Amino acid sequence: MIEAALGEDLFGRAKHIRRDIVEMIYRAKSSHIGCALSAADILTALYFGGVLRIDPKSPKAPGRDRLILSKGHAVTAVYAALAERGFFPKEKLLEYGTDGTTLASHIVLDVLPGTETSSGSGGHGLPMGVGMALAARADKNGARIFVLSGDGELEEGSAWEAMLFAGHHKLSNLKLIVDRNDLQDGVDGLRVSDVLDLNPLDEKFRAFGWEVDIVDGHDPAALIPALKKETARPHAIIAKTVKGKGVSFMENRGEWHGKCPNADEYAIAIKELS
Amino acid sequence: MRFSVIETIYKAGLKDPNLCFITGDLGHMNTAEFRRDFAGRFWNAGMSEQNIIGMAAGLALSGKQAVAYSIVPFITLRCYEQIKVDVCDHNANVIIVGVGGGFAYGSAGPTHYSIEEVAALRVLPNMKIVCPVNPTETRVLTEQILRAGGPAYIRIGRGKEQDFELGYVPVLGKAGVLRAGTDMTIIASGTIGTEALRVADMLQEKGFSVEVANMHTIKPIDADFIADRAKSRRAIFTLEEHSVLGGLGGAVAEVLAELPARPLFKRFGVADIWPEVVGSQQYLRDHTGISAEKVALAIKRILS
Numbered sequence: 105m106i107e108a109a110l111g112e113d114l115f116g117r118a119k120h121i122r123r124d125i126v127e128m129i130y131r132a133k134s135s136h137i138g139c140a141l142s143a144a145d146i147l148t149a150l151y152f153g154g155v156l157r158i159d160p161k162s163p164k165a166p167g168r169d170r171l172i173l174s175k176g177h178a179v180t181a182v183y184a185a186l187a188e189r190g191f192f193p194k195e196k197l198l199e200y201g202t203d204g205t206t207l208a209s210h211i212v213l214d215v216l217p218g219t220e221t222s223s224g225s226g227g228h229g230l231p232m233g234v235g236m237a238l239a240a241r242a243d244k245n246g247a248r249i250f251v252l253s254g255d256g257e258l259e260e261g262s263a264w265e266a267m268l269f270a271g272h273h274k275l276s277n278l279k280l281i282v283d284r285n286d287l288q289d290g291v292d293g294l295r296v297s298d299v300l301d302l303n304p305l306d307e308k309f310r311a312f313g314w315e316v317d318i319v320d321g322h323d324p325a326a327l328i329p330a331l332k333k334e335t336a337r338p339h340a341i342i343a344k345t346v347k348g349k350g351v352s353f354m355e356n357r358g359e360w361h362g363k364c365p366n367a368d369e370y371a372i373a374i375k376e377l378s
Numbered sequence: 379m380r381f382s383v384i385e386t387i388y389k390a391g392l393k394d395p396n397l398c399f400i401t402g403d404l405g406h407m408n409t410a411e412f413r414r415d416f417a418g419r420f421w422n423a424g425m426s427e428q429n430i431i432g433m434a435a436g437l438a439l440s441g442k443q444a445v446a447y448s449i450v451p452f453i454t455l456r457c458y459e460q461i462k463v464d465v466c467d468h469n470a471n472v473i474i475v476g477v478g479g480g481f482a483y484g485s486a487g488p489t490h491y492s493i494e495e496v497a498a499l500r501v502l503p504n505m506k507i508v509c510p511v512n513p514t515e516t517r518v519l520t521e522q523i524l525r526a527g528g529p530a531y532i533r534i535g536r537g538k539e540q541d542f543e544l545g546y547v548p549v550l551g552k553a554g555v556l557r558a559g560t561d562m563t564i565i566a567s568g569t570i571g572t573e574a575l576r577v578a579d580m581l582q583e584k585g586f587s588v589e590v591a592n593m594h595t596i597k598p599i600d601a602d603f604i605a606d607r608a609k610s611r612r613a614i615f616t617l618e619e620h621s622v623l624g625g626l627g628g629a630v631a632e633v634l635a636e637l638p639a640r641p642l643f644k645r646f647g648v649a650d651i652w653p654e655v656v657g658s659q660q661y662l663r664d665h666t667g668i669s670a671e672k673v674a675l676a677i678k679r680i681l682s
Contacts, residue, residue, distance in 0.1 A: 166441065221439065222467050225459060231429045232464055235436020235444070238398075242418050243440075262460070265429035273421075 124184035132201020138360035167245035174229020175254035191218035227260025271313025321345035402448030435464035450476035450492035480619025497624025509568035559589035576670035622647035
């Protein structure tokens with residue numbers, strides 16, 4: 105068991121976040137449960153592992169670290185983590201998927217404390233992260249910019265434009281976390297490597313002037329030191345993950361990108377996460 | 379106009395350390411002073427417009443004012459979704475400066491024409507669109523846009539535009555009258571306003587008193603001006619170096635269509651086709667029916 109900076113049991117936190125994800129998506133009859141479960145441990149490490157320098161009481165502090173969610177599909181995981189961290193009350197999560205809510209199925213605006221950018225269209229996070237990293241460098245405020253990306257969305261050219269720029273300008277305050285579950289949307293178990301092979305991803309980052317670490321994306325003991333690491337160049341953390349992690353029948357199954365659990369599946373999922 | 383916009387932004391940047399400038403590999407000569415004096419807030423990001431707009435939004439979301447500068451089609455349509463989501467959805471303080479509106483890059487062919495971007499940008503909430511007629515107006519409106527803040531798009535010519543006395547002080551969002559007249563009003567936008575002035579000369583010879591208005595701000599459109607002229611004029615024409623669909627003509631038509639009564643109305647712009655030839659800007663204007671000669675001829679036919 106890992107004791108986090110906040111003195112909390114990180115595995116317990118991750119379970120809370122996963123239960124909230126399942127709850128939100130089941131109630132909303134929504135989708136993208138596999139994507140959110142995949143990123144739950146990364147978000148736990150960021151928000152509860154003493155990584156992000158943020159304060160729920162002052163969510164707009166100029167020198168705060170930024171987390172840009174580029175993989176908008178995992179928005180329920182971010183909402184759950186923000187509520188768990190105290191940015192807004194947990195009851196707010198029950199609004200997810202209801203008419204008129206500000207909790208969109210992808211982040212819409214920074215209308216919720218703790219969210220930084222809209223998301224939902226792939227390949228947008230890293231360019232915006234580059235801009236924020238440049239601003240933090242100009243302001244010398246010590247802010248670090250974390251971008252959480254899926255691996256499928258690295259098929260977008262905009263991500264590579266930004267990688268090239270960040271490497272050229274040695275943006276050492278920029279970290280890209282790749283949630284590397286290697287599963288593309290689809291019921292037929294399509295792997296990212298079947299669609300457009302990103303391998304060898306670490307070598308690509310190095311060739312673009314980045315430092316790279318490959319870690320187990322579900323192990324806080326591996327994630328936290330990587331996320332805290334100071335580098336001289338932009339830093340890519342390839343977090344090897346399992347889509348649907350934590351719910352046995354969802355793990356590594358592509359169809360849980362778009363499927364919503366039925367009542368029986370919901371009950372089993374909650375039981376497994378208790 | 380390039381020099382006017384760059385000089386205005388440079389002067390503003392001397393006063394405002396939060397002003398940042400990103401060029402998409404354009405203006406190596408014009409931006410030498412930026413490079414020299416704005417270390418840490420000037421970047422040539424190369425040919426990577428999606429990244430340029432995204433990073434401009436990121437800078438703006440961190441409290442900066444970011445100007446993104448390149449040739450019109452590349453800095454508007456190549457990265458349109460970034461403008462929609464990263465800039466407009468966030469209401470981010472990003473100002474896009476597009477060089478070479480219309481057929482300014484005539485001999486370079488359709489990849490470099492910009493005859494559709496105003497229509498595309500006009501539907502994005504929060505976006506302001508400005509198309510100045512000459513260097514003086516470029517200077518004044520760029521100052522106003524920098525003060526008002528983005529999202530905004532400034533569409534300028536390629537360079538070497540003649541300067542001339544405007545006869546009014548440009549105000550963002552308010553049409554300016556380049557030439558007084560009482561029978562009819564030609565509403566133009568952008569550098570083609572000089573053609574509208576020639577149309578007025580040609581029609582005056584035939585005894586018509588023609589007003590030439592410059593709708594330099596296409597969004598927000600000056601609906602009051604249009605409504606006023608709709609009451610007092612026999613005819614209203616629009617002239618733009620852009621598709622007849624969705625740009626100035628479309629914006630004016632939308633206002634006119636919702637008025638209880640309206641005068642004769644006709645849009646002059648580029649028809650909904652690809653020009654199959656290349657040539658100078660003036661050649662292409664004539665080829666597509668938006669030169670002064672072609673427009674004057676068409677108006678005479680309409681009125682006879």
